[in-house]
Amino acid sequence: MASIEVGRKCIKTAGREAGQECEIVAIIDENYVEVKGDGVKNRRCNIQHLEPLAE
Structure with missing residues (x-):
């Protein structure tokens, strides 16, 4: 998996919030x-x- 670090922006790919930026x-x-995210x-x-x- 690409670098997972504090402050990194991601897109959720599973669950209710799939497609949301966090x-x-x-x-x-x-x-x-x-x-966390909007x-x-x-x-x-x-x-x-x-x-x-x-x-």
């Missing part, structure tokens, strides 16, 4: 990160359900 705010462990609640998310955006 930002990684914390790394929980090797499988989960905490994300249309995304502040919650943990599996990194396999995120698609990082090009910088």
